[in-house]
Amino acid sequence: MDDLLVFDEYCQLIDGIQYFHDEQTELRFLTSKILLGTFTIVGAIFFTQIQVAHVQNLIIAAVIPILSIGVITVNLAQDLIVKERLRLACLSEALKLEKKNEWLPPFHRLMIHHQSKKYHGSGHKKLAYYLGCILILSILSAVALAFTPIFSNWISIASIFLSYTIFVIFYIIIAHKLVRKGHDILKELDDE
Amino acid sequence: MTSEDEFLSSSIPQLPIVENSKEGLASALHSKGRDYINHFSKIKLRYKKLTITWVTAISIALAYTMSSEEHSVHVNKLYLISLITALALIGIKLLWYLDVNVYHKQMSALFKGLTLLEERYPEMIQPYLKMAKALHKKYFDPILIDSLYYGVISIFIALMGTVALYLKFRAHHPLSSILLSLSIIMFFLIFEFLTLGYAIHLGGSRFDREVPSEIQNWPKNKDTSK
Numbered sequence: 509m510d511d512l513l514v515f516d517e518y519c520q521l522i523d524g525i526q527y528f529h530d531e532q533t534e535l536r537f538l539t540s541k542i543l544l545g546t547f548t549i550v551g552a553i554f555f556t557q558i559q560v561a562h563v564q565n566l567i568i569a570a571v572i573p574i575l576s577i578g579v580i581t582v583n584l585a586q587d588l589i590v591k592e593r594l595r596l597a598c599l600s601e602a603l604k605l606e607k608k609n610e611w612l613p614p615f616h617r618l619m620i621h622h623q624s625k626k627y628h629g630s631g632h633k634k635l636a637y638y639l640g641c642i643l644i645l646s647i648l649s650a651v652a653l654a655f656t657p658i659f660s661n662w663i664s665i666a667s668i669f670l671s672y673t674i675f676v677i678f679y680i681i682i683a684h685k686l687v688r689k690g691h692d693i694l695k696e697l698d699d700e
Numbered sequence: 701m702t703s704e705d706e707f708l709s710s711s712i713p714q715l716p717i718v719e720n721s722k723e724g725l726a727s728a729l730h731s732k733g734r735d736y737i738n739h740f741s742k743i744k745l746r747y748k749k750l751t752i753t754w755v756t757a758i759s760i761a762l763a764y765t766m767s768s769e770e771h772s773v774h775v776n777k778l779y780l781i782s783l784i785t786a787l788a789l790i791g792i793k794l795l796w797y798l799d800v801n802v803y804h805k806q807m808s809a810l811f812k813g814l815t816l817l818e819e820r821y822p823e824m825i826q827p828y829l830k831m832a833k834a835l836h837k838k839y840f841d842p843i844l845i846d847s848l849y850y851g852v853i854s855i856f857i858a859l860m861g862t863v864a865l866y867l868k869f870r871a872h873h874p875l876s877s878i879l880l881s882l883s884i885i886m887f888f889l890i891f892e893f894l895t896l897g898y899a900i901h902l903g904g905s906r907f908d909r910e911v912p913s914e915i916q917n918w919p920k921n922k923d924t925s926k
Binding site: 540544643651 | 794
């Protein structure tokens with residue numbers, strides 16, 4: 509193939525990778541904004557005298573973080589299941605070009621090497637960010653629920669924290685199963 | 701030029717004009733690599749800006765907790781202060797992780813790639829080899845500055861939380877609540893100091909990470925020019 513054509517294709521793939529990186533960064537910023545927004549709403553419920561319906565304010569303060577967890581889960585899926593795979597598709601092609609045309613600098617081969625010693629890619633590292641956000645919201649919700657006067661004895665408070673811990677552990681296990689390792693996706697794309 | 705030509709020329713992405721020679725392609729690849737590095741650099745800067753937004757939000761939250769005397773729920777304010785501080789520190793740790801462990805690594809891989817390209821074509825301008833010479837020493841890597849940025853901000857927030865707790869201590873607070881809220885912040889403060897110490901310790905060893913020989917020898921092992 510003509511070298512100029514190869515160069516053009518290589519540039520297009522780099523543009524594709526950059527585009528998906530930007531989209532993923534936007535999604536993570538959105539997640540951070542959702543987190544800060546949840547703090548604001550919960551703070552307002554804690555510190556103002558607003559009485560919503562006949563429900564205790566603290567119960568509402570416990571429910572809002574759970575709703576945010578739902579929205580963040582959608583963001584997680586969009587970022588690490590959809591966009592990540594689209595980015596890896598471009599990366600796989602760029603790697604193929606680099607291997608075929610040795611005059612191309614090994615930018616992407618180095619990137620994969622630098623990401624992880626075990627070549628697992630950055631997907632699982634990005635997952636840690638979302639899991640951290642889920643952990644923060646779970647703590648917020650559990651604390652709000654624990655302060656509710658309905659749960660006044662230590663046993664009920666301990667059971668609240670225990671059930672939230674179980675929820676977070678299950679979430680981590682399921683998320684790790686759903687978000688596949690970058691290395692596996694690249695291998696699968698190569699095989700095809 | 702007809703309007704159709706104008707439409708076509710505007711809709712087709714503008715490709716760089718590249719001379720079809722070994723040096724021309726190398727120069728174009730160098731330029732593309734520089735754009736690529738700048739892209740990651742911008743993403744890293746955006747995470748740093750987001751950290752400042754977090755600091756502002758947490759400062760407001762702490763100030764509000766300190767200033768309000770009455771609120772709808774009867775929760776011990778010491779617990780609230782330590783909760784806000786702890787959650788803020790976890791949030792900043794997540795941004796630190798993304799910046800340093802995901803994007804910095806990709807950027808440093810590109811940096812390495814560009815230095816290899818410059819070594820391969822010594823007649824080309826060599827800004828990245830000069831940068832490597834100016835910045836990367838045995839005991840220093842720019843990643844250290846990133847870690848210092850997040851580490852100092854985290855320590856600042858932890859200290860802010862400690863001061864807020866101190867100002868809110870009242871005689872009617874049970875000793876257990878004082879100890880519990882203080883120990884939560886102290887745990888994070890010690891953790892931040894340890895993480896920062898570890899980052900400083902690692903500071904000089906990241907750029908020299910061993911690269912597989914087939915990549916390390918890319919410019920040297922054979923003439924890969926067309």
